[in-house]
Amino acid sequence: MQALREPGVQGRSAWERFESLYRSSRDDVYAYVISLVRDAAAAEDVTALAFERAYRRRRTFDRRRGEERAWLFGIARNAALDELRRRQRVAGLVFDPAGDTDTDGPLSIIDQDDDEVILRRTTVRAALSELSGRDRELIALKFHAGLTNAELARVLGISESNAGTLLHRTIQKLRKACNAPA
Amino acid sequence: MRQPEFPLDPDLVVELEAIDATLSGRIVDPEFAELAELTVMVAAERPQLAPERAQALDERVLGRFGPATPRPVRHRSWRSPGWAAGLSIAAVAAVAVIVVAGSGGGLSNGNPFLAGASSSASHSSAANKSSSAKTYSLTTPALTHKGAKAPASLGSISAGHSSSKSYSSASGSNQSLAPAGSPTNGTTGGAAGPSTPAPTPNARKVVQSAQLQLSAQGRWVDVVAQEVFDVVGQEKGVVRSSQVTAATSSNGYATFNLSIPSANLSSTVTRLSGLQHSRVVSRTDGTQDVNGPYLSDQRRLTDAQALRTSLLKQLAKATTQAQIDSLQARIHTAEAQINSDQATLHRLQYQISFSQLSVTVNGGPVPLPLASGSHSSGGFTIGRAAHDAVKVLTVAAGVALIALAALVPLALLVALIVWIRLALHRRRREQALDAA
Numbered sequence: 290m291q292a293l294r295e296p297g298v299q300g301r302s303a304w305e306r307f308e309s310l311y312r313s314s315r316d317d318v319y320a321y322v323i324s325l326v327r328d329a330a331a332a333e334d335v336t337a338l339a340f341e342r343a344y345r346r347r348r349t350f351d352r353r354r355g356e357e358r359a360w361l362f363g364i365a366r367n368a369a370l371d372e373l374r375r376r377q378r379v380a381g382l383v384f385d386p387a388g389d390t391d392t393d394g395p396l397s398i399i400d401q402d403d404d405e406v407i408l409r410r411t412t413v414r415a416a417l418s419e420l421s422g423r424d425r426e427l428i429a430l431k432f433h434a435g436l437t438n439a440e441l442a443r444v445l446g447i448s449e450s451n452a453g454t455l456l457h458r459t460i461q462k463l464r465k466a467c468n469a470p471a
Numbered sequence: 472m473r474q475p476e477f478p479l480d481p482d483l484v485v486e487l488e489a490i491d492a493t494l495s496g497r498i499v500d501p502e503f504a505e506l507a508e509l510t511v512m513v514a515a516e517r518p519q520l521a522p523e524r525a526q527a528l529d530e531r532v533l534g535r536f537g538p539a540t541p542r543p544v545r546h547r548s549w550r551s552p553g554w555a556a557g558l559s560i561a562a563v564a565a566v567a568v569i570v571v572a573g574s575g576g577g578l579s580n581g582n583p584f585l586a587g588a589s590s591s592a593s594h595s596s597a598a599n600k601s602s603s604a605k606t607y608s609l610t611t612p613a614l615t616h617k618g619a620k621a622p623a624s625l626g627s628i629s630a631g632h633s634s635s636k637s638y639s640s641a642s643g644s645n646q647s648l649a650p651a652g653s654p655t656n657g658t659t660g661g662a663a664g665p666s667t668p669a670p671t672p673n674a675r676k677v678v679q680s681a682q683l684q685l686s687a688q689g690r691w692v693d694v695v696a697q698e699v700f701d702v703v704g705q706e707k708g709v710v711r712s713s714q715v716t717a718a719t720s721s722n723g724y725a726t727f728n729l730s731i732p733s734a735n736l737s738s739t740v741t742r743l744s745g746l747q748h749s750r751v752v753s754r755t756d757g758t759q760d761v762n763g764p765y766l767s768d769q770r771r772l773t774d775a776q777a778l779r780t781s782l783l784k785q786l787a788k789a790t791t792q793a794q795i796d797s798l799q800a801r802i803h804t805a806e807a808q809i810n811s812d813q814a815t816l817h818r819l820q821y822q823i824s825f826s827q828l829s830v831t832v833n834g835g836p837v838p839l840p841l842a843s844g845s846h847s848s849g850g851f852t853i854g855r856a857a858h859d860a861v862k863v864l865t866v867a868a869g870v871a872l873i874a875l876a877a878l879v880p881l882a883l884l885v886a887l888i889v890w891i892r893l894a895l896h897r898r899r900r901e902q903a904l905d906a907a
Contacts, residue, residue: 311532316520319528323518325904333524337531370900413512422904432510433517435494438487450477457483460490464509 317434318365324429325369335372339365359443416466424459676765679733679826681740682755689834691748692723702742706735723834730825765819772812779805
């Protein structure tokens with residue numbers, strides 16, 4: 290985190306850089322964390338903890354090892370897994386579709402009255418809930434946090450090609466689950 | 472741990488690119504329409520942070536690390552653990568360098584912990600290395616006072632009582648002298664020390680010996696050696712052998728094997744203990760009661776002489792050749808016995824009359840006097856302060872070395888434990904994900 294470590298880089302202080310990172314990543318980190326811990330309050334706590342750790346460890350960031358977002362998601366992952374260890378709770382990927390989250394985002398362009406869309410959406414949700422924890426993590430990092438395959442590999446500590454392979458397998462599982470007869 | 476990269480299947484790559492294109496809002500090939508639709512559907516399932524929760528999170532994160540209380544960026548703080556460890560190592564290394572330089576390459580000189588055990592080794596190496604060192608050895612013929620000739624070798628003395636008395640500069644305490652013939656022991660140090668304990672004069676035959684270890688500055692070893700020669704000469708003693716290695720550095724060394732008239736042993740040791748340019752490091756006095764062996768040898772000699780006289784008388788009266796031959800043979804044997812007994816008795820008498828005194832002069836740093844003597848001011852000087860500093864640093868280096876010897880394995884063990892703990896922690900985290 291060269292930019293985070295050094296004040297005055299490109300006229301911005303370390304705090305400004307951190308705030309910028311927070312603003313751009315807050316929702317993504319939250320979406321990723323809640324996918325793992327599946328509890329809104331816990332996800333909020335873990336997200337706050339992840340940013341706190343990131344700020345305190347900003348001197349440990351090394352740009353040669355990856356981008357800031359990958360580094361941040363690595364911290365968030367450890368915090369979420371620590372929370373999971375503590376709580377030992379298991380829940381579905383979509384934990385509270387009607388309450389704490391608004392999952393309409395990209396689908397808002399689709400006619401909500403379309404029964405077929407609603408049906409497919411329900412199918413996808415069911416398929417997602419059937420995935421294992423590791424597969425759900427891949428989905429969250431790729432589709433909800435928007436990480437590239439390289440960043441995803443950095444977060445998980447695997448090679449980029451391996452990350453691509455794992456992601457493709459997970460997509461295949463989803464496709465299979467979605468196309469399976471009810 | 473990162474795994475090595477391997478080439479992906481081209482079909483797989485194309486599909487992954489289609490996913491990326493869909494997520495970034497680009498148009499994809501109709502061939503991947505179904506995949507693109509699935510991508511959109513999955514992305515739509517992204518949990519959204521409710522505005523009130525987002526605001527609460529902003530307050531928690533940004534409020535806590537807000538610009539009002541930014542932490543000043545510290546450049547390599549001296550308080551950081553890395554710097555502390557580096558400084559510690561540098562300090563230990565500096566102490567070691569100073570100690571090695573200050574002690575002339577050997578830790579034994581002046582080191583109260585190491586002195587003695589390694590002093591001879593360091594001296595010999597210094598004598599070999601120093602170009603300015605001069606070594607000469609003197610082995611005198613066994614001349615004795617008043618023209619007496621010392622036995623070629625002094626045999627061991629058996630039986631009898633023995634005692635020894637040691638004095639070292641460490642304790643500085645004097646012990647009361649024991650009666651003659653009884654075991655005694657003691658330690659002394661300082662410039663002169665107490666007078667040499669000697670058995671109370673009586674009719675018993677006693678062999679005395681003493682060892683004296685002196686310390687002098689390297690440049691004074693020559694002078695001290697000459698003073699030893701002078702004292703021995705004045706006390707009518709004999710230098711049986713000596714070796715003096717004088718050097719300009721602090722590694723001079725001298726050893727003397729002396730035979731001193733027993734009557735003068737006490738005064739000789741006292742004078743040697745008070746030499747001008749040296750100090751007593753340790754002194755050992757020993758006595759051995761040889762009255763029994765002496766009287767036994769004397770009786771055996773008398774008996775042999777009586778036997779020879781008797782045989783000579785019988786020989787005078789012998790009449791046959793056979794008697795003469797037999798008596799002559801017995802007389803020959805008796806004379807051989809007499810010669811042997813005389814030699815033994817002579818050796819014993821020499822040991823009784825001349826005490827063995829071993830003197831060693833080390834050219835290391837001279838210990839500071841315990842009390843101001845006639846040859847030292849006892850005040851503060853830069854030289855003494857530097858000497859004290861070197862001694863303190865030497866001890867500190869020794870302690871640091873011992874501590875390092877104990878800490879390095881401990882640190883390795885701690886590092887191993889930490890590594891195992893981190894690995895277990897990582898494994899448990901992954902297990903938590905699997906359980907989810």
